[in-house]
Amino acid sequence: MNPQKIRNVVGNYIFILPAALLFFTFSLYPFAKVFQLSITNWDGISPEMNYVGLANFKDLLFDNPVFWLSMRNAFFVTLLALVVQNLLALFLALICDREIKGGNVYRVIFYLPPVLSGIVVGLIWNWIYDGSYGLLNHFLTFIGLGDLARAWLSDSKTALISVAVIHMWKGFGWGFVILLAGLQSIPRELYEAARVDGANAWVVFRSITAPLMIPVFILVSILTILGTMQIFDIIIATTGGGPGYHTEVPITRIVSTMIGNSKFGYACAMGVVFGLILLAISMVQIRVSKMMRQV
Amino acid sequence: MSIAPSGEVNYEKVKRTTVSVFSHAFLVIVSLSCLFPLWWAFASSLKTQETVFNDLSLFPKVPHWENYYFAWVKADFSQYFLNSLLYTVTVVIGVLLVASMAAYAFSRLEFPGRNFFFVILISTMMIPIPGSFIALYVLLNKLHLVDTRLGYILPQINGGLALGIFLLKTFFDDLPGELEDSARIDGCGRFRVYWHIALPLARPALAVLAIFNILAVWNEYLLAMLVLSNKELMPLQRGLMVFQGAHITQYPLLMAGIVITVLPVLVIYLMLQKHIIKGITAGAVKG
Amino acid sequence: MSDREEAFDTLAKRYTEETGVPVKFELYAPSEAYAQRVKASAQTNTLPDVFGVLGEKRDFASFINSGYVSELTPDLVANEPGKTTGTWESVLFEKALNVNRFTEGNEYNVKPGVYGIPLDVMTIQMVYNKSLYEKAGLDPNVPPATWEEFMEHGRILKTKGIPGFVSGFGEIWMIDAFASNFAMNLMGQDKVFDTYRGKVAYTDPDWVRVLSLFKEMTENGLFVDGTVTMVNKTAEQTFANGRAAYAFNGSWCINVYKGMNPGLNYGAMLPPKVASTNPMLIWGGAGSSFVVNAKSTRREAAVKFLRWLTDAPQQSYLAEQTVNLPSNKNSLKQIPPVLAQFADDMENTTHPNVYPVHESPVVSEAFDKGIQSILIGEKTPEAVAAEVQKAKEKESRK
Numbered sequence: 001m002n003p004q005k006i007r008n009v010v011g012n013y014i015f016i017l018p019a020a021l022l023f024f025t026f027s028l029y030p031f032a033k034v035f036q037l038s039i040t041n042w043d044g045i046s047p048e049m050n051y052v053g054l055a056n057f058k059d060l061l062f063d064n065p066v067f068w069l070s071m072r073n074a075f076f077v078t079l080l081a082l083v084v085q086n087l088l089a090l091f092l093a094l095i096c097d098r099e100i101k102g103g104n105v106y107r108v109i110f111y112l113p114p115v116l117s118g119i120v121v122g123l124i125w126n127w128i129y130d131g132s133y134g135l136l137n138h139f140l141t142f143i144g145l146g147d148l149a150r151a152w153l154s155d156s157k158t159a160l161i162s163v164a165v166i167h168m169w170k171g172f173g174w175g176f177v178i179l180l181a182g183l184q185s186i187p188r189e190l191y192e193a194a195r196v197d198g199a200n201a202w203v204v205f206r207s208i209t210a211p212l213m214i215p216v217f218i219l220v221s222i223l224t225i226l227g228t229m230q231i232f233d234i235i236i237a238t239t240g241g242g243p244g245y246h247t248e249v250p251i252t253r254i255v256s257t258m259i260g261n262s263k264f265g266y267a268c269a270m271g272v273v274f275g276l277i278l279l280a281i282s283m284v285q286i287r288v289s290k291m292m293r294q295v
Numbered sequence: 296m297s298i299a300p301s302g303e304v305n306y307e308k309v310k311r312t313t314v315s316v317f318s319h320a321f322l323v324i325v326s327l328s329c330l331f332p333l334w335w336a337f338a339s340s341l342k343t344q345e346t347v348f349n350d351l352s353l354f355p356k357v358p359h360w361e362n363y364y365f366a367w368v369k370a371d372f373s374q375y376f377l378n379s380l381l382y383t384v385t386v387v388i389g390v391l392l393v394a395s396m397a398a399y400a401f402s403r404l405e406f407p408g409r410n411f412f413f414v415i416l417i418s419t420m421m422i423p424i425p426g427s428f429i430a431l432y433v434l435l436n437k438l439h440l441v442d443t444r445l446g447y448i449l450p451q452i453n454g455g456l457a458l459g460i461f462l463l464k465t466f467f468d469d470l471p472g473e474l475e476d477s478a479r480i481d482g483c484g485r486f487r488v489y490w491h492i493a494l495p496l497a498r499p500a501l502a503v504l505a506i507f508n509i510l511a512v513w514n515e516y517l518l519a520m521l522v523l524s525n526k527e528l529m530p531l532q533r534g535l536m537v538f539q540g541a542h543i544t545q546y547p548l549l550m551a552g553i554v555i556t557v558l559p560v561l562v563i564y565l566m567l568q569k570h571i572i573k574g575i576t577a578g579a580v581k582g
Numbered sequence: 583m584s585d586r587e588e589a590f591d592t593l594a595k596r597y598t599e600e601t602g603v604p605v606k607f608e609l610y611a612p613s614e615a616y617a618q619r620v621k622a623s624a625q626t627n628t629l630p631d632v633f634g635v636l637g638e639k640r641d642f643a644s645f646i647n648s649g650y651v652s653e654l655t656p657d658l659v660a661n662e663p664g665k666t667t668g669t670w671e672s673v674l675f676e677k678a679l680n681v682n683r684f685t686e687g688n689e690y691n692v693k694p695g696v697y698g699i700p701l702d703v704m705t706i707q708m709v710y711n712k713s714l715y716e717k718a719g720l721d722p723n724v725p726p727a728t729w730e731e732f733m734e735h736g737r738i739l740k741t742k743g744i745p746g747f748v749s750g751f752g753e754i755w756m757i758d759a760f761a762s763n764f765a766m767n768l769m770g771q772d773k774v775f776d777t778y779r780g781k782v783a784y785t786d787p788d789w790v791r792v793l794s795l796f797k798e799m800t801e802n803g804l805f806v807d808g809t810v811t812m813v814n815k816t817a818e819q820t821f822a823n824g825r826a827a828y829a830f831n832g833s834w835c836i837n838v839y840k841g842m843n844p845g846l847n848y849g850a851m852l853p854p855k856v857a858s859t860n861p862m863l864i865w866g867g868a869g870s871s872f873v874v875n876a877k878s879t880r881r882e883a884a885v886k887f888l889r890w891l892t893d894a895p896q897q898s899y900l901a902e903q904t905v906n907l908p909s910n911k912n913s914l915k916q917i918p919p920v921l922a923q924f925a926d927d928m929e930n931t932t933h934p935n936v937y938p939v940h941e942s943p944v945v946s947e948a949f950d951k952g953i954q955s956i957l958i959g960e961k962t963p964e965a966v967a968a969e970v971q972k973a974k975e976k977e978s979r980k
Contacts, residue, residue, distance in 0.1 A: 009407070011485060015400035016412065018393045019456055025438075026431065026453040027419045033430035044429070044621055045644040063976075092325065095318050106322055107568050108561055112329045115510060115560050116336070117553050119539075124332040126816055131807025132745065132825065151808035156958050159811065169328065177506060181499040215465050223458075239811040240752035244955040247811075259614065261943040262641055279418050344841045348819050432622040441628070520615045521622055524608060536611045540585020542834040543841060544815065 037268040044264035056269035067270060070248040071277075077164040077249075078228040085168040086220060089175030094205075096176075097183040107180070114173040122237030125166045129153045129238070153239050159246045166234050171227065175220050182216035183209070218289035222282050229278055250274045333557070340366075340550035347546045359547065366551035370534035371526070379531040382448060383512045389452035390508050391501055394459030399489045401460065402467035403475070417461045432521050442524050450518060455508045466500040467493060502567045513560055531556050585611075589903040593896060601890075603883060624650050631878040632888065634870060635698070638943075639935045642682075643690035645873075646697055652876040655695035657885050670889055671696075677928065678703045678909045681867035681935040689939055699888045700868035700909040702900065704833040705924050705931055706759050707864045712847040714827045718742045725851035729795070732854040736804040739827050746804040748821055749830035750814025751957070754950035759865050760830050761953060763853045765792045766932070770860040778941045780978050784949075784971040785964075793963035795856065796956050810957040822846060833924040834869070837905040850923035852930060866931025869906055948973040 038056060042049035060067060092110060096103050113121070128135045131151025140148050152162040186209065194204045210217075232251040235241060241248040241256075250270070258267035339347050341358040366372070400406070401413045431450060432441070440446030470493065478488050494501070516532035523529055535556065538549035587609050594605040608630070610616035617636045623629045629650060635642050645651050658671040658679075671679065682698030684690065712722035718739050726732040736746050750756050765774050769788040776782045777789070799805060806826050809817070814831070821829035822842035829835070830853075839846050855862045872891075874884045890896060897908035898916045905918065907925055914925060934940065941949075952966030961969075 009405075012400055012404040012406040015404060015485075015489075016397040019397035019416070019460065020412070022393065022449065022453040022456060023416060023419070026434070026450045029434050030427035030430035031419065033433075034427055043641075043644055045624060045641060046648040048648075088325075092322070095322060104565070104568065106326060108565050109326045109329050111506075111561070111564055112333055115557055115564075116332055117514070117535075117556075119549070120332050120336050120553060122813075124335060126813070129808075130816075154808045154811040154958065156960055173329075174507075178503055181503050185499055215469060219462065219465055237813065238752075240754065240813065242752055242754070242811045242951065242954045243958045244951050244960065256947070259617065259637075260947070262637075262644070282418075345843060348842065349823055428618060429622045429625060433625050436626040436628065441626075517615060517618075520610055520619055537587060539611045541611065541613050542832075543585040543837055545585075545841075 034268045034271060037265050038272050039269070040265040041263070042265040043262040044258065045262070049265065052265070056266045057273065060266070060269055060273055066245055066248065067250070067253050069245055070250050070253045071274075073160055073247065074229045074231065074249040076160060077167060077231060078225055080161075080164045081168050081171060081224050081228040082221060085172045086175050086224060088168070089172045089220075090179055092172070093176050093179035093183055094209075096180060110176050111173045113170045116170075118233045118237060121166065121170060121234070125234075126153070126238055129162055154243050156243055156246050159239055159243060163231075163235055163238060163247050166238070167228060167231055170234070171224070174227075175224065178220050178223075179213070179216060182213050186212050214292050215289060218285055218292075222285050225281060225285075226278060229274075333554075336550045336557075337554055340547055340554055342547055344545060344547060347550075362547050362551045363555065366538075366548045366555065369548065370537050370552055372531070372534050372552070372555065374527060375529055375531045375534040378527075378529060379513060381444070382451070382515075382530055383509055385448050386451045386455065386512045387505050387508045389448070390455035390459050391504060393452060394456050394504065395463050395494060395497065395501065396489065397456070398460045398463030398467055399493055401464045403472075403489075403493070404485065413460075413464070417457050419457050428517065428521055431518075435522060441522055442528065444528055447518065447522050447528070447530075450522075451512055451515065455504070455511065458507065459504050462504055463497060463500055466497055470496055506564055506567055509563060510560060513556070586900075586904050589900060593891070593899070596896075597887065597890060601886075603887070605887060624648070627877065629875045629877070631875050631880050631884040632872050633875065635873055639937075639940065640690065642697070642935075643684070643688075643692050646684075646692050647690070649876055651697050652874040652878075652881060653693065653695045653697055654699065654874065654885065657889075658696055670892075673894075673911055674700060674892060674909050675703055675911055675928070677866060677931055677933070677936075678868040681933050682871050682873075683936070685938070698868070698871035698873045699892060700871045701891065702869040702904070703867065703907040703909050703925075703928070704869035705864055705866035705907075705927055706756075706830070706832045707866075707924070707927055708828055708830050708851050708853055709821065709835065709848050710828050710851055711821070711824060711826070712849055714739070714744050714824065718744055718827075722847075722849075725849065726854045727852075729854045729856045733798065733802055733804075736799075736802050740803050745806045745820075745826050747799065747828040747830070748806040748809050748812065748817045748826035750812055750817040751809050751954070752811040752813045754947065754954070756814065756830065757950040757953050758946055760853065761792055761796075761949070763862060763864055764795055764856050765789070767853075767855055767860050767862045768792060768857045771863070771932070775937065775939050778937075778939045780974065784974060785967045790963050790967045791856075793953065793956060793966055796953050797963055800957050800959065805957065810954050818842075821848075833907060833921070836918070836921055836924070840905065848920070850920065850927060852927060861930060863930055863932045864927065865933050866928055867933035867935065868909065942974075942977045944977050945970060945974045 037049070039051055039053060040049040041052050041056070092106075096106055127133075129152040131137070131154065134152070136152065137146075137149035140146055150158065152158050190208050191204065194208060199207075229249075230251055231249055232255070235247055235249060235252055239247045241252045254267050254270045254274070257263050257270060334353070338352070338354055340362055341360065342350055342355045343359060346355070397416075401409060435441050435446045435450070438446070440449070474492050474496070475488050478492055483491070513530075514532060515530065516536070519530050519533055523533075535549065535552045538545040538552060587607070590607040590609065594607055597603065597605050610619060613636055616634075620629070620633055620635065623633075624645065635645050635651070642651075646653075659669055661669060678700035679696055682700065683696045684692040684694055686694045688694070708725075710725050715722040715725075718735075719742075720735055720738060726735050739746055749760070762774070765788075768791060773782055773788065777784065777786070783789075806812075806820060812820075817826075817829060818831065818835060818838050819842065820826050821831070821835075822839045824843070824846065839848070852862050852864060872888055874881060874888070878884060892910055894910055894912045897910040897913035900906065901908040901913055901917050901921075905921060907917065907921060907928075908914065914922075917925065948970045949966075952961065952970055955961040956963060956966055
């Protein structure tokens with residue numbers, strides 16, 4: 001390689017240097033530490049720790065049905081979010097994409113749920129879902145569906161969905177922001193041309209908007225999956241994982257193992273397994289997105 | 296628009312109005328559900344501890360505006376506000392710069408191991424590690440960064456990198472390269488192409504990234520609790536903790552504090568949204 | 583403990599005025615975040631001179647065995663010159679101290695002794711709404727003393743449309759506490775401990791009876807809707823606003839209720855007895871305790887400060903400001919009347935931290951979550967007992 005080429009490559013590396021430095025320091029080390037701890041039985045306190053090989057992983061994979069139940073719960077909420085939450089966000093973004101009256105105001109309002117502190121979200125939704133004085137039950141009685149009234153967060157059939165609704169309500173604002181940004185970067189001329197050709201809204205969406213938005217869709221879907229699978233604060237603020245194990249999710253299990261049971265090492269193993277599953281899902285999605293882009 | 300017999304024109308108009316009415320109604324319903332909690336927090340901030348859960352009025356008869364004064368003073372907000380401002384600005388600028396540079400490299404520049412590094416980098420975003428806080432603290436201690444502003448800022452810049460690089464690389468990948476190519480032909484170096492051409496075109500993505508990170512830093516408290524002990528370095532959320540004891544929560548003051556902390560974010564978001572609107576248009580590609 | 587910031591700041595200033603020694607309080611909330619902070623500081627040897635160890639006895643033992651906590655027994659039993667009240671140990675409530683004590687032959691291999699100083703004392707028991715009792719035609723000064731009376735009162739309340747019992751059962755340790763009260767009353771402490779030791783199975787009829795109590799309460803409609811997953815703060819709101827006749831909560835609730843509804847007319851009561859052979863025991867002991875950093879260079883000054891903090895004048899001040907029971911016996915005279923009711927029940931307390939043996943948290947979780955399943959009618963007491971026993975056997979094999 002001639003010196004010119006070397007200089008070129010080095011110059012390219014410099015672009016990623018700051019990111020690499022930060023990453024190696026603040027991500028790689030804690031990461032490596034967690035991997036290391038996952039093969040110990042450390043309790044989080046004592047200065048000693050014993051290596052136990054793959055015992056944690058073996059127990060987790062074959063003897064911990066509660067963990068896999070929590071994964072199923074998280075998958076359920078994630079599926080709901082992928083479909084309902086993102087459709088809602090897309091719909092709203094489409095509406096706001098055009099010049100609509102008060103568009104700016106709406107953009108701010110939809111961003112409120114993510115901005116609000118978890119404390120307020122917890123208080124409000126506990127109130128909405130309350131079995132005796134909840135707003136939801138009041139509303140149902142008001143419109144004549146009083147039979148449906150119940151303690152939403154303690155009923156084994158509705159607890160998980162109720163929590164999912166809170167998550168989707170809090171989450172659609174993010175999808176909305178990203179989708180809107182994506183929509184806004186589609187050149188208006190394309191729409192004008194289509195309109196001149198007499199195309200209706202659905203055809204425009206299908207042949208212009210959707211294909212151009214595929215990368216954004218994939219991005220939103222990856223973020224939705226990552227964010228929803230890691231749901232935690234909402235559950236702690238409302239059901240604590242109950243009743244029974246009906247609203248337990250991987251993160252609540254990891255935290256209770258780490259702190260409640262003082263099994264720090266085991267909790268790290270849970271984190272590793274969980275992370276690898278998420279990684280696999282994301283990789284698949286990225287692969288799919290690459291394939292779709294080639295089409 | 297083509298001229299058609301009056302019958303057809305009316306049908307079009309009716310259809311359009313109906314769609315418009317439904318869209319607006321839908322927007323309003325969703326908006327109300329988003330506004331409600333904030334309004335409740337605001338109304339509660341004007342009530343008293345005794346009435347905050349009894350008095351269900353949308354606006355109390357006797358609004359206690361002094362709660363805002365007490366909240367500000369009791370929570371030492373002046374100090375914490377400035378700190379949060381500092382942290383937010385530095386972290387966001389840090390993330391935007393570092394992530395955009397790296398994303399540009401991953402998208403446009405050639406170097407060995409490019410794909411490998413990219414995958415490693417963003418896969419950290421995928422693996423949640425609730426336990427990594429303690430490891431992070433041990434590391435910061437070794438680097439003598441505990442209880443320092445730098446020790447609080449750097450990990451947060453790092454935290455925003457994975458998403459930032461992913462977002463921006465996706466964006467750069469989709470950018471048509473003609474502008475950059477012509478600039479390079481004109482003799483511009485890599486950095487100038489990145490700085491003067493690619494970056495401005497990436498404004499919408501940068502604005503989205505800025506919004507994400509501003510919120511993340513503004514609401515951050517776990518890292519602050521772990522890393523900072525000196526009151527003078529604490530961010531806003533630390534101030535709110537004063538109202539939340541293990542058993543007693545002073546709701547009206549807490550709500551006042553929350554309203555105070557939420558307003559700046561909304562204002563900034565509104566300002567940044569305009570950037571997303573301006574965004575790139577075909578004009579840039581043509582021009 | 584960030585809600586006591588003002589009180590502590592005042593005390594810190596007072597101490598500096600009296601002795602010239604500067605003291606700095608750093609308070610954190612929420613408690614989980616504080617516990618993480620303490621653990622992280624322990625890892626890096628940056629613990630302050632005095633701190634709190636939150637969590638179970640097992641964590642406390644781990645801290646001690648790792649060399650982070652100083653033993654305080656010598657200071658507690660030393661004769662103190664110039665003090666007329668006797669040793670430090672003698673002015674503090676024994677039960678509060680015992681929560682911080684490790685006895686001979688303890689299961690954690692900690693050197694026997696006392697390792698923490700209680701700042702205040704608390705109990706976890708029941709409270710009942712006297713106004714609602716009057717409304718239902720029940721005598722407000724006679725809360726139910728036996729289980730049968732409890733069911734009877736509950737039925738009467740239900741017919742008058744008054745909601746019954748509320749508690750933060752979404753936080754499963756509260757279920758654990760409540761259930762263990764009945765367990766100890768029904769079968770006696772020793773049998774409970776033998777169960778923890780693995781000598782008695784959870785499928786024993788006594789344990790099934792304990793689990794069935796929850797089924798009875800549900801069948802009699804005694805629970806406020808949604809109790810099974812309620813967070814304690816919501817439960818406190820519910821009781822404070824007169825929307826429940828009974829609550830199961832800790833003595834800190836006095837302060838909470840006072841803030842939300844100063845006019846609330848309520849009294850303290852023990853959980854109703856299921857059997858008359860053994861006493862009804864509630865959880866009680868130290869509320870918050872401080873330990874001294876074993877690696878601190880200012881150990882003596884730290885101990886002196888803690889001694890001062892538990893002195894009568896400071897304890898009375900704290901009791902007044904925070905409406906918590908003082909840990910100093912001599913400060914009991916200046917507490918508000920409803921707090922005094924809680925103090926009276928101190929006689930009947932025990933606490934997991936003084937048990938000679940503990941149940942594994944995995945088994946406890948199965949037990950508590952099993953009770954939640956009973957409350958929603960998903961499982962029978964017998965089924966839950968079998969599941970818990972299975973979990974116990976699995977844990978014992980490890």
